[in-house]
Amino acid sequence: MIKNMFFALAAIGFFATSCSNDDDNSGPTNSNLTFNAQGLEALGSGYVYEGWIIVSGAPVSTGTFTDVSSAQVFSVNTEKLNNATRFVLSIEPAVDPDPAPADTKVLVGDFSGNSATLNSSIVGDFSNAAGAFFLRTPTDETGTNNGNDHYGVWFGTPGMPPAPNFVLPTLPAGWAYEGWVVGDNGPITTGTFNVFNMADAFDDFSETSQPGPPVPGEDFFLNAPTGETFPLDVRGRTVVISVEPVPDDSPAPFAIKPLVGTAGQDTAPATHDFGANLGSLPTGTVTR
Template identity: 60%
Template sequence: MIKKVMIGAIALGVMLSSCNNDDDNSGTDSNVANLNIDLKGLEDLGDGYLYEGWIIVDGAPVSTGTFSVDGEGALSQKAFEVTKTSLETATAFVLTIEPDPDSDPAPADTKLLLAEFGSGNTASVSLAPVAEGDFATSSGDFFLRSPTDEASGTANNMNDQYGVWFGQPAMPPLATLNLPTLNAGWKYEGWVVTENGPLSTGTFTAVNEADDNAGSPEGFSGTESFGPPIPGEDFFRNAPEGVTFPLDVRGKTVVISVEPFPDNSPAPFLLKPLVGTAGTETAPTHYPFGLNAASFPSGTVSR
């Protein structure tokens, strides 16, 4: 279940320090107005989670209601009744991912989208709540190498097609991922896309350290030695059903996604800022990631 906390200032100065209930929606029509959202690129969150909108009024969040998204990306609801005075004085709109059912009235840490009204009544959404920086400048490299089945002090056993690591090969490897620092509620995750679906290489928040999967008994890497101090994975053990290990990464799609934390699904989330394709050469060759801006949600919020 997603941990709920009251947070301080988020990007662009939006304050979510307390939560108010919008109790006046049952009043007369003159006291109620519609908040309209037109969002593209959202995905089905699956069972147990919903999207929830919030307007920021006097520095505090007021819920505008929850909605779901189907497999085609269609929103279950686009217009939400809100107290007119609250909507007129709102400075911004924030979209979060919430557990369902949800016993905590406060917003979750997993804040996905922000729209700032300023002096207008329509605002475009951005990913400002997710990270301190712009995903549009994301870049990086990866290389094929599988050191974890080689005992310490032994030579390369020449099966480097069975691993992928995020950076450039060197002694030690260079951490070349250029990604914005994530805010609370989010982690990066690496993936290799196989014929039977994506395999996770592990989650991480720092590009110059081993990822959260390093050394895990449930991990895919070998046990003869540790991997390099960057995110990545070898594919030698604990093969999922339908997948054969060791896994040859050559020719496969490699992805860096941004995931809710805790995660709502074992599959990759909709935010996938970096995508690349592994070639046939192993290290010292490295391959570039390309920016995948098409995965970023877009749209407007109107009052």
């Protein structure tokens, strides 16, 4: 009798343990998604990078990060990760009330098996990037050329009026072009722009005698940044066109710099060519 009771209790205990184990295993499981990137740059303090997998056409966040110096490992729902067809990397506000991805998408790639190769094609196709600039200072003139054209840079071909010559893609929402001249203390902005046949919205460094031409650019006479001396002689300096997230809380150029050139000694009507800088475009991989 005692033996029978012992076996009965053992059976009940085994059944209870089995049920408990079933309960423990009934929840969703997670798997790792490993992200590696080359060419990303740190963001300003108000923004973070965020990864997304696309599952049945809908974005699912994989998590956020700010450290671009090492690989990131995300813990993601296994079923969703296995069903993902694409990975996207975006730039998001650090405090973000919107659960959807922002317009500022940096990298994208489709899964092939357990990995995806990422590139910046979601920003634009820069494979044919080209353009030129000229040295001229129209904003301090009241009549004839006053002979100090080496203090300004404008993007296009000189003429009456100057004409745009960029070979660059139209950027999607969330992005803008920005011009830069490398000064004695770092890059100096010439302003942001999205069209090539209009002046940009920035003229803080220019004089006020005349408006600038209908192309992006800047004269460097007023309000010199810390560490710089104006008027700034642009000759021999590096000139850069970058692609910037909008909005942008970092004063430095972003990682994507499709055009880089060096200003020569000659002022307008001479032009100076940009060279394609495709090596600056960020790339990456994800593995599930």
